Amino acid sequence: MSLKSFKEILKPCAYQSQSQSQSSSLYSQTSSTLIPRKPPKSSLSQQLLRLEEDYNPIPTLLPTKQSKEISQRKQRPPHVDDVIDEKNGDDEEELKDLETQNGFRIARPKLEAPQFFDPTGPYEPLVLSESDSDEKPVVQVPASINCRLLEHQREGVKFLYNLYKKNHGGILGDDMGLGKTIQAIAFLSAIYKKDEEHDTTTDPNTNKQKTKNPVLIICPSSVIQNWETEFSKWSTFKVALYHGTNRDTIFNKVESHGIEILITSFDTYRIHGNILSEINWEIVIIDEAHRLKNEKSKLYEACLAIKTRKRYGLTGTIMQNKIMELFNLFDWVVPGGLGTREHFRDYYDDPLKHGQRSSAPERFVKIAEERKKHLVGVLGKFLLRRTKEETIGHLMMGKEDNVVFCAMSDVQKRVYRRMLELPDVQCLINKDMPCGCGSPLKQVECCKRTVPNGVIWPYLHKDNPDGCDSCPFCLVLPCLTKLQQISNHLELIKPNHRDDADKVKKDKDFASAVFGSDIDLVGGYFQNESFMGLSDVQHCGKMRALDNLMASWIIKGDKILLFSYSVRMLDILEKFLIRKGYSFSRLDGSTPTAMRQSLVDDFNRSPSKQVFLISTRAGGLGLNLVSANRVVIFDPNWNPAHDLQAQDRSFRFGQKRHVVVFRMLAAGSLEELVYTRQVYKQQLSNIAVSGKLEKRYFEGVQDCKEFQGELFGISNLFRDLSDKLFTSEIIQSHDKQEKDDAEIEKQTLSDFGMCFLPPQSRETFSLESETRDLGIVYAHRNEDIIGHGRGCNVTQEVGTSTEIPILPLVAKKKPAPHENGNGSHKMKQYRLVARFMGMEVVEFSKWFLSASVGERERILRDFKRRKEKMPLR
Incomplete structure (x- = not known):
């Protein structure tokens, strides 16, 4: 098509005053000259420019007076680039004539063009092989993948390749949400030459004898489809799933080198591992590799039979419960790299645990410090561990993890005590006492080994009245479950009429025993089917x-994730949300897999969705809920990794707001012991994996009968804590830096939320009724308890130590010698910051209570800068 013909086509758009007949006649005259346009052969950049134009609105007509401004922008009418491609050398003057038609100019509003590619990195390959290497062609990550990698992900790919060159395995231990999957795919793409120039799947000259063996990926069944999707998105591998009914066909293709990547689940490999272990795998990758923590499991034994030394694990929780889990994991990754099991236990495990004891002798602490440094150095050869704060912290607004101890209701406390007085529980508590029959044996070895008069024991042994081999320890788990249910909600221990008759009778007998005289107050023996009763x-x-916390959050427009381990508890919370009129979504184990992503997308997109109810077991993996900025974990789990995974559903890449987590615990109940064990386990993990300094809070030592302390042993599990603040007393009694601050040593309900107020202001400052009746007796921020230091030589980070405490109940610094008991120096600083803000002290205190952590830190930074330039008086 000539440029003249193109000009004629545009005329009807410019002369809007002409009649329709004239336009028709003009079109009839020019239509005969039209030639169907062929797609031009253009560069990638020109194709992208045309693709951007498709997102712009229909061209509009602008008067000549405005054309001068637009001409400075050098815009061109639609598809001018197409005309240039076809004419290839038309006069530039004709193009200028084309831009203006009788006083009007064709242009479009200047809008922000959509981003088709995330401008993370340069569009060039990431070379992994060294320049002096003999390997040709070079090993490199394709540019199409490298341009989308963040810097920490490139470092992860290099780490995996360096291990591969040395014929070693390793662990990529990044936090959840840092892209371990894409790092693994980028690494495999480089190894298998999946770039445009050297793609072994498309190059006809490739020597088939040099074809590498296939790759095996073992992962949870819930993320199998995600792995397959990511491979199809990022590379050109031949991928197959060994999962389902067509396993034999897939296996034959693997043997004939028709498949490069085979993905299977943990359960499938545990059952069919003997078949898959016959193949010589080039690389084996296990996602969520912490599943290999138990050396006695069938999965672990099956994975040991894999025929390759290039074994790689991906996990964000390298150690969950015990230090010995590290040995099991790394002994699979690098067999023999940590010595024998007995050597690891004697040289690392025992010294580290005993050195962390609160009353440990100084020589124990020194030995533990030496062994810790040595272990971190050994693990560092095969482990790359990064946190969100170290990698993408500058791209996120941060997270605050609050642990809130809620007062049980009066009836809950009475039911909890009655539970502890049952013969079943008393048998466990007094198991080591001398037997009352006069025998020198303990009760557990003599007359009290069985509990025929109990409430729980007879139903466990209805077919074996003489008891079982593990009596009475078979009662531990059922009794712990009942105590946790009472701590959460009394409805959980009532019988369900839908169950079989035997279970209904068992649950009814238990409910009768623990409810006692409160049976009418709680609505009878059976589960309350009343909507108003359940939601109360x-x-x-x-x-x-x-209830009080959510009321304040909803007003501010916050979106909330509400986790619970119990589906029955989710049912109760659902009734509560309906009664309050909150818009919510729900996801649990019964939610079809095909519907889960649509529920997530709907919650993220819809401003009207305020709450997402999620089962902790169903929502541990694969959910990205970055639209929520409040996370509530209603009931804690013995394994701290479960609660951390729940938090990371919201706190991950893409989160635009500050995330505040609330872990809710029933004060004086078993849940306090659950949380303190979480603290103990996380501290051991930080010590063994990262070499961090941790405060020595606890006297107990895991798996050591001589030092059970306050954490371990059956007597601690069933202790009545209702008359004390168990966690508060432990933390404050062993924290040497905070014991001199009298106001923070003992906090009550009236102190919650008022810790930011100076003493002079507390008398005049009145909380709203909702805040006053929160029902919270104690609270602290979890990151002030765990992760005291980032390494063996700890330095305080800039901005983390402030004159005004950011957290309830935990002071950051020991008062200086010149400060008196009333904190006059802090009070002076407080008044100065208030004056800097242009507020009175009480007014500033109110603002400080409602401000986010980011706003507080920003004001303090501005105050410090101002103070350095011009001291305030």
Whole structure:
């Protein structure tokens, strides 16, 4: 098509005053000259420019007076680049004539062009092989993948390749949400030459004898489809799933080198591992590799039979419960790299645990410090561990992890005590006492080994009245479950009429024993089917606190993730949300897999969705809920990794707001012991994996009968803590830096939320009724308890130590010698910051209570800069 013909086509758009007949006639005259346009052969950049134009609105007509401004922008009418491609050398003057038609100019509003590619990195390959290497062609990550990698991901790919060159395995231990999957795919793409120039799947000259063996990927069944999707998105591998009914066909293709990547699940490999272990794999990658923590499991034994030394694990929780889990994991990755199991236990495990004891002798502490440094150095050869704060912290607004201890209701406390007085529990508590029959044996070895008069024991042994081999320890788990249910909600221990008759009778007998005279107050023996009864927060301490907290969050426009381990508890919380009129979504184990992503997308997109109810077991992996900025974990788990995974559903890349987590615990109940064990386990993990300094809070030593302390042993599990603040007393009694601050040593309900107020202001400052009746007796920020230091030589980070405490109940610094008991120096600083803000002290205190952590830190930074330039008086 000539440029003249193109000009004629545009005329009807410019002369809007002409009649329709004239336009028709003009079109009829020019239509005969039209030639169907062929797609031009253009560069990638020109194709992208045309693709951007498709997102712009229909061209509009602008008057000549505005054309001068637009001409400075050098815009061209639609598809001018197409005309240049076809004419290839038309006069530039004709193009200028084309831009203006009788006083009007064709242009479009200047809008921000969509980003088709994330401008993370340069569009060039990431070379992994060294320049002096003999390997040709070079090993490199394709440019199409490298341009989308963040810097920490490139470092992860290099780490995996360096291990591969040395014929070693290793662990990529990045935090959840840092892209371990894409790092693994980028690494495999480089190894298998999946770039445009050297693609072994498309190059006809490739020597088939040099074809590498296939790759095996073992992962949870819930993320199998995600792995397959990511491979199809990022590379050109031949991928197959060994999962389902067509396993034999897939296996034959693997043997004939028709498949490069084979993906299977943990359960499938545990069952069919003997078949898959016959193949010589080039590389084996296990996602969520912490599943290999138990050396006695069938999965672990099956994975040991894999025929390759290039074994790689991906996990964000390298150690969950015990230090010996590290040995099991690394002994699979690098067989023999940490010595024998006995050597590891004697040289690392025992010294580190005993050195962390609160009353450990100084020589124990020194030995533990030496062994810790040595272990971190050994693990560092095969482990790359990065946190969100170290990698993408500058791209996120941060996270605050609050642990909130809620007062149980009066009826909950009475039911909890009655539970501890049952013969079943008393048998466990007094198991080591001398037997009352006069025998020198302990009760557990003599007359009290069985509990025929108990409430729980007879139903466990209805077919074996003489008891089992593990009596009475078979009662531990059922009793712990009942105590946790009472701590959460009394409805959880009532019988369900849908169950079989035997279970209904068992649960009814238990409910009768623990409810006692309160049976009418709690609505009878059976589960309350009344909507108003289930949604009432009167008899549940944690729900009462949650009610008040959510009311303040919803007003501010916050979006909330609400996790619970119990599906029955989710049912109760659902009734509560309906009664309050909150818009919510729900996801649990019964939610079809095909529907889960649509629920997530709907919650992220819809401003009207305020709450997402999620089962902790169903929502541990694969959910990206970055639209939520409040996370509530209603009931804690013995394994701290479960609670951390729940938090990371919101705190991950793409989160635009500050995330605040609330872990809700029933004060004085078993849940306090669950949390303190979480602290103990996380501290051991930080010590063994990262070499961090941790405060020595606890006297107990894991798996050591001589030092059970306050954490371990059956007597601690069933201790009545209702008359004390168990966690508060432990933390404050062993924290040497905070014991001199009298106001923070003992906090009560009236102190919650008022810790930021100076003493002079507390008398005049009145909390709203909702805040006053929160039902919270104690709270602290988890990151102030765990992760005291980032390494063996700890230095305080800039901005983390402030004159005004950011957290309830935890002071950051020991008062200086010149400060008196009333904190006059802090009070002076507080008044100066208030004056800097142009507020009175009480007014500033109110603002400080409602401000986010980011706003507080920003004001303090501005205050410090101002103070350095011009001291305030």
